[in-house]
Amino acid sequence: MPTITVLTPVHEGGDRYLSELYECLAEQSLPEGWRLEWVLQEDGRTGRPLSAVPDAPWISKGDGRWGGASQARTLGLARATGTLLRCVDADDLLPDSETLARDIEVLAADPALGWTVAPCLDFFPDGRREPGPYDPDPGPLAPGALLAGARGGAFPVMGTTLTVRTEIVRLIGGWPAIPAFEDAAVALFCEAVSPGWMQSLPGELYRKHHAQHTASPAYHDAEETRVRRQIVIDRAEALHTRGWRWTPQVLERAPLMPERAPRVPAQAPLLLETASGTCG
Numbered sequence: 001m002p003t004i005t006v007l008t009p010v011h012e013g014g015d016r017y018l019s020e021l022y023e024c025l026a027e028q029s030l031p032e033g034w035r036l037e038w039v040l041q042e043d044g045r046t047g048r049p050l051s052a053v054p055d056a057p058w059i060s061k062g063d064g065r066w067g068g069a070s071q072a073r074t075l076g077l078a079r080a081t082g083t084l085l086r087c088v089d090a091d092d093l094l095p096d097s098e099t100l101a102r103d104i105e106v107l108a109a110d111p112a113l114g115w116t117v118a119p120c121l122d123f124f125p126d127g128r129r130e131p132g133p134y135d136p137d138p139g140p141l142a143p144g145a146l147l148a149g150a151r152g153g154a155f156p157v158m159g160t161t162l163t164v165r166t167e168i169v170r171l172i173g174g175w176p177a178i179p180a181f182e183d184a185a186v187a188l189f190c191e192a193v194s195p196g197w198m199q200s201l202p203g204e205l206y207r208k209h210h211a212q213h214t215a216s217p218a219y220h221d222a223e224e225t226r227v228r229r230q231i232v233i234d235r236a237e238a239l240h241t242r243g244w245r246w247t248p249q250v251l252e253r254a255p256l257m258p259e260r261a262p263r264v265p266a267q268a269p270l271l272l273e274t275a276s277g278t279c280g
Helices: 016-028 067-077 099-109 145-153 168-171 180-191 222-242 268-275
Strands: 005-010 030-031 035-042 059-064 084-087 116-117 119-121 129-131 163-165 197-198 204-207 263-267
Touching: 005 016, 005 067, 016 035, 030 099, 035 067, 035 268, 059 067, 059 204, 067 168, 067 180, 084 099, 084 168, 084 180, 099 116, 145 180, 145 222, 163 168, 168 180, 180 222
Parallel strands: 005 035, 005 084, 035 059, 116 197, 119 204
Antiparallel strands: 030 263, 084 163, 116 163, 119 129
């Protein structure tokens, strides 16, 4: 059965909203024949963040030495069995119950596409949802569009809206060992080796709160920001320059057609009954 893996790193103290994400994922309605796997990886070995989520067959829990989000994602990737991969942070949400289905449908309909991204909505404590300022037009993304945005200091999408063929993430070496911008980095590396697609509907609710990493003074240090962005841009440019391209092993139209794809629960009914309507 084809699987989409959602990968979430979480650290002790960063699990305040994790139960909401659990309910949101339990509500996802996937195309017929697909299943959801949630790989939850603690950045550390306390066990406490993992206890915020119940045990279930579709959830894989793991831990490892503390080392930041990039390392946690990499350790979690070892347990990913899905042909498609999506990263969702522990404090964020998917906008509706068909978010993952939309990405599956695009990638299943065109095996030549390597990845898809989507608009992101900033999600404020008062319930407001505001779109980002640089969203590209829906449809096929022009080669180098993301890299051009990164060079200009206006990266057009959130890297955590990326749904990608898992094989590509492994081929490009996953997330670089930098303290931030690592999710955007993977999107840039994927762009360098494969074509992508921009969704028209939002793919993420990016929760704004005082404890988030991007609100910390360290995240906004000007010199570190310059260095980490340059590291990523240099690597993306090198991938573009070398000209290596990912190609699917069998290039043929998948049987799942978006215009006819039925949607069924990704989990057992018991799990869905516990959901409280978090998505949307």
